Amino acid sequence: MTEASDVVSFKALFQTSPLALVILSVSGEVIAANAASRALVGERLAQGVRLDELTHPDDALALATALVRLGDGGAPASLTSRLRGDDKPAITWQVWRAPDRSELFAALSKTTVPEASAAEPTKTSEADDDIEKRVLHAMLDHIEILAWAVDKDGIYTFYDGKAAASIGASADMFLGKNVFDIFRDQISPAMRQAFAGSPERESINIMGAHWENWYVPVRDRRGELAGVIGISQNMNESQRIREELEARLALIERQQAVIRDLETPIIQVWDKVLTLPMIGIVDSKRAARLMDDLLQMVVRTSARFAILDLTGVEIVDTATASYLVQMIHAIRLLGAEGILTGIRPSVAQTVISLGVDLKGIPTHGTLRHGLAYCIRQLGGER
Structure with a gap:
């Protein structure tokens, strides 16, 4: 089909x-x-x-x-x-x-419902009403919520719930008063939609607390709006936990930024000369971050030379060696010259065994010699 x-x-x-x-x-x-x-x-x-x-x-x-x-x-x-x-x-x-x-x-x-017996015409109804009242009171007394109702004109006809105490409110502050007069400019679009006949839900900050609100319009026998019933849940504790988590995540991000800066200490040692002392084990992920930071610094300082000092590097793998060569080529594309210094014998052997071509890349035994080379080149340009 x-x-x-x-x-x-x-x-x-x-x-x-x-x-x-x-x-x-x-x-x-x-x-x-x-x-x-x-x-x-x-x-x-x-x-x-x-x-x-x-x-x-x-x-x-x-x-x-x-x-x-x-x-x-x-x-x-x-x-x-x-x-x-x-x-x-x-x-x-x-x-x-x-x-x-x-x-x-x-x-x-x-649905078919059997008629109540003549002897007990209202027993079931009264029992059901009693259960509903007990359930409602238990919820209002023990859960951080507010239950409230207003008529079609916005006049409060019901206001109760444990959450009222958390904001210092009471039924006397609301019953018989108009929601539009109490909150004025704080009436949300969602509540206005409820008065237009649409069930709504929203999160809102009001009366010094963060609330999750549900609005349910109620109609009379003619189908006309009779009012709005609302359930408001105090979300202050959830909001506090969320804000605390966000603050901790922000702190972690700041700490990670500091660690990254310590891992990539790019120093301007001379006018138009940058040096990047590389220490410890340089893996592919760290090498990629080094490249990004160094290239940005070359552009920002209009550097002519960038010295990659490998004195503190103990181990390099194929990917890392390849990144170093790519870094030198990228520096050249920005109009500067990349220089390698302080290559240890063990690192040199690894580079050769991996077949990495360093041809055409200036290398010097120590950072001091590399810096002297840069100064001579700058002097010649002047």
Whole structure:
């Protein structure tokens, strides 16, 4: 099958499937709905419609939270919700996100809930409410978060959480007051988007702390915005650890720079004469760094001579010897002359055995002799 025929087949499979299938954006907007899903929910399940316009207001928060988690890469979710205008659970949503896809996928099924007995009409509901309250209070009392709610005009109707104490705040400072009056110019674009009906998440510095904020818009029975619910997590400790780590990494980088400078002590010993005393074992990596630093110094000082003093070098390998020759040639390309001094007998034997050609490269027994050569050459030029 061709790619085009595959697409046609998958579209046909989607539209004719007996399973009620819906494709959603991460913000909860319907991208596509097949015939089975429209038969289950009704023709109001159309492209471009937002789920919170179809869902009962009391169930909109749970559904929006599930979509936000999936948008952040969360695990597949299963939840039951009522349709707008119906007080009984009607639809079970199985929602997931495929790898490397921005859309969300949902399979819908009709939900049937048995009626409560006449003797105990509210027992289950009251028990559920009690559990929800205990869970909420446990979270607010023990986790560094703030839970808050504002109405459509921005007036605080709820404000609680352990994180309030960390910034010296209390419910009395917020309840009944307008979020736009309290924070004024500090209202973020993400919060404004939430008031426009879009679930949002952001990191922000405000009230002397670093926060991770989640904003969830809530709608009334008519589908109009009723307010915004927010969860704010105090990230000060995480931010402190991150800044401490960044400071340590910066210190390590500075220390490495000092070590590099000590490894490549390029010295201007005379006007237009540079010397690079090479000490210890020079491997390929160090030789490459030496070349970069020396060439930059030649350009910066307009040097005429660059002396590579090998007095302190004990061992060279093929790659290192090749780098030394390349370094001399590179110095010449910059209009200066490269000179080798202080080659030890053991190093000389290694260079010869490796077949490295030093023909045409000035060499001197000691740094003193090399410097004298440079001074004579400069005197002759004058």
